[in-house]
Amino acid sequence: MYRVWNFVTNYSLLLIAGAIIALIWANIDADGYHHFVEFVIWDHAPVGHLHDGHRTLTLHYLVNDVLMAFFFAIAAKEVWEAVILKNGSLRGKKAATPLFATAGGMLGPIAVYLVIALLLGPEKFTAVANGWAIPTATDIAFSYLVGRLVFGAGHPAVRFLLLLAIADDAAGLVILAIFYPENAVVPAWLLLSLAAAILVFVLFNWLPRYLDRGNQLRPNSTWVRQKLGFLPYAVAGCASWYGFQESGLHPALGLLPIVPTLPHADRAFGIFSEAETHLTDLLNQIEHALKHPVEIILFFFGLVNAGVEFSSIGDATWLVLAGLIIGKPLGIFLFGWIAAKPLGLGIPQGMRLVDLVVIGCVAAIGFTVSLFVASVAFPAGEVQDAAKMGALFSFFAALIAIVAGQMLRVEKQNL
Template sequence: MSAQETSNGGIFRFLIDNSLLLLIGAVTALVWANWADQIGSPSYHDLIHFDVRTLWGGDDHAVPSDDNHHWYLVSFIINDVLMALFFAIAAKEVWESLLPGGALSNPRKAATPLLATLGGIIGPAMIYLIGAYATGTYAQLGHGWAVPCATDIAFSYLVARLVFGAGHPAVAFLLLLAIADDAAGLLILAVFYPSAPIEPAWLLLTAAAMGLAVGLRKWKIRSHWLYILGPGVLAWYSFYSAHIHPALGLVPIIPFLPSATSDLGIFAADERQRDDTLNMFEHFWRTPVEFILGLFGLVNAGVVFSSVGTGTWLVLGGLFLGKPLGITAMTLLAEKGFRLQTPAGMDYRHIATLGLISGIGFTVALFVSVAAFPISGAIQDSVKMGALLSFLAAPVAIVVGKMLGIQPSDADDDHSANAADS
């Protein structure tokens, strides 16, 4: 991901660089849905289920109920088609982190944050499932165990810089943890949240798409458009047909785009100067994806406040308790059990606080909410509300950091951007 450019781009660049279009879309959806609920208007519901064929005079009837994917509906176009670009960029960050110099390239340096990531998945899932059993709602809500496992990398990074200071090693630790969490999230979505029983035969088309991408690379094709419109479309369709969430459809193609042989670190300023195919893909799509995220928030965050329920508290319990407990426990195990080290300048005040910060699930948590509970209704809405309210982890982490005596350190952004790789 390219470095922040806010200082040179004014308010518009500020909104783009800080992923605030997503927040604006989500807030707009909340206000709209609650206003519509108060006056009995179906306007928000009509937006989500709008059939785009009516724009050119096509069929204005509802898509048949036995068509689970609703090809022509706004919600399908945004969640299943356009969001594939968001997950492709997430996959790009994960792939680059494995290159020399990347945050995950050195197993010894990455071992402690990777174990912390595991704790940040197991802890929330356990809290969620224990809560579901204790409240007698496992049958209705148990499938959503992965919702609180997510960490929103953009928002957590912003909050971490506020709490720790741009150059503090806790920021690099959190970035590495969030990158690994992205990788785990992609795998969880693919394996545990198919839209129907998986049909493995269709994955042969994925293999063919990957083979085609290898061929394009050998032919020294540099345009990312040919990779996306050729192998990318094939892989997306194979995922769709295999009943793996199609938003992950571009992920298998990303490693085959010609790329630099090393990683400069997430948010590194010098990455803007790279012109390899993988970076050009990210440079081109970065701003459009922010608008896509705004639309994603608009069509998914429209939950009425009366939807707060057991699912909400299970998700928040997983994020606010499970995340810090799991991350702290696994870091302690890494240090005391496996004799691994935490970065110099960090103690368990920082570990616990960054565990709270990683409880900002938001984007991916909201996405998993829809994947786990695809049928609209009270259950989906209650879980969505938990994903949305996870943003409250930000002020909670700031207050906890102050209570624990954590003071932001003074350092420039470039130090922070590359600290994960040092």
Template sequence: MYRVSHFVTRFALCLLAGVALALVWANLGPRSYSDFVEWRLMDGLVGYPNPDALDGMGRTLTMQYLSGGVLMALFFLVLGKELWEALALRHGALHGRHAIAPAIAALAGAALPVALYRVLPGDLAAYGAAPGAGWPVPMASDVVLTYVAGRWVFGSGHPALRFLLIMTILDDLLGLLTAGAAFPVEALHPAWLGLSFGAALAAYLLFNLLPHRLAAANPASPAAHFLHRRLGLWPFALAGIVSWFGFQQAGLMPALGLLPIVPALPHADRAFGIFAEAEEVLADPLNRLAHLLVLPVCAALFLFGLTHGGVEFTAAGPVSWTVTAAMLIGKPLGVVAGGLVGARLVGGGLPEGMRAADLVRVGLLAAIGLTVPLFAVGASLPGGALQAAAKLGLLAAGALALVLLAMIRRVGAQR
């Protein structure tokens, strides 16, 4: 059994603090809250496309874009690091048969809510939206919030937490990639992705592979020492900036822009588990970067919650209940069905000590979604009342899921 690092709980608290403040602010002072979210910080190379940008570079950086498009890239870098280790390293959580059940549960837990959302009457036409608009909204969950709630439900050492973490990371990245590809931020220019992957490849060849080869040929090589010790993480930070810029210019979600550099960073030889506490003592560049990003990611999550989580409660409408139903019904059904298929029919098996009945609680936990679903709201729905209604649906789904989990927990305790 491994222990999950305490910084995951910090991430959840920062996100919740931002959302709570946003809800209070949006309902007590909606005008000032809207002014803050749309605060025009600067015109230049970074921001959303704006033909009225003052300096002629065509982009405007707002507070909402800064939090969602720029700073949240650090959070998804941390998620990408965990996914890369799970896939590529020895003893990774996504190696072997035990990865089958959470992977199929993630796919089914994303597909069934989308199907349910599309058949339920959301009255999208009343908002001036096309039929089926916003279908990526119920796809994803929330890694940090589901983990904290999962600790309350299962206890800190339950094997279902490992299953939950693997599933929600896959679920979140799948949801973000789908929303970004189906609803690009602007007109697509795929050639710019060459800049992103070129920067990642150059960083790998020059500052990972080359010093490794030099050190293998001569352990005392001054060139290897300079590349490893003196330059440290700076070349990878520069490659990350270039990669992020390439994603922005390509028209894709810039929050994904740091993911290409994850495989380029030197890393440990084996994985210790998703968000494993043991990784806090590792000194390889990939883990050092993750340690350095803990406080910036906390700040990014707080600001993201503050700029994306505010909504007036009076905005509730039919689409709110559609989103709630898709999350609260579709997620648990998809997770249970996918988990059982993976565990029994395909033969992946559940983690030792996890029962099939635990999948119901895992499915309800997966109905708690903020970060990636809020990205999907902004990408796939027209602004204004429709986005506000969808956000309320997400909040209602999470609250009702916690109520149901509390009831299940109480019944279990009585038994």
């Protein structure tokens, strides 16, 4: 439990602090808050929002589009290890039912969001329809913490929840890339990202290992590691990020092509494992180096995104909440049941099917990624603020999960 709490305090409490400050500030001095968020750092900059034919770097762009790339890179690192490593958590039959449940945990919220939006009438549907992906997110840190509180540290449902959350992160990254481009997409610029990834992998990962084949001392790989370290990957990351910006895809995803190119260990212990801190491969070293910067980035993310006035509560607020609190549990239970029973894939020993409902309630905590998607799904204004409020209110899913666990007689299993 210490490792999980340590992760939450490191990565999430500063985020919450930033969000609380933003909420108070926006409700006391809305104009002052918005002037702060849109503060122009550099006009006619090489990066930033397109404005009158040139780019303007604002504080909001710096945080959401530049710095949040490091947060998504860490998320991508966990997904990549879960998929590529021999003992990866998203490989093999053990991941089949969680992957089905993940699909339900995304389709359920989308269906609930869009159906209720349709019932509001065509005019309101048009205004809020683009926010369909907001309730698909699961905040991995908070959901994992609440899951352990509800089920106990040793319950198989906690492992199931973590697999689901990692898969949800992967699907969320794909949704952001495909459905929420920042500008008109210019695919040719993605060739820059692809070229950067291929070159850095071949020259600084594959080639040294190829030259060292049969030599246990590995002189070339050692020289590259000791003399160059992460520098080639930093340069490639900058090129890839710029390619994403110019392509029209959201730049916060710009580091994703570089993550798979980094040398990595042949095993991973998982994001909440204490043993993970002792891995010394370059991929994990970079993650460890980013730990404290990402803590600060998340504080500023909360600060520049969560400042919404309580008067902004509207249709989008309730749509996001309904998608999370109703759609998540229903989708996860239904698809989990289909995988476990009709398809015969089963569920982990010690879990009941009804536990899927509780897992769905826990997974309804959207917060971080929901806030991010809300900021790109709608232009700044009333609807975006209302959607953000729904993402913030998703914290109440923790209370619902605790009550659901008691009502459905979840038996806690500690180590």
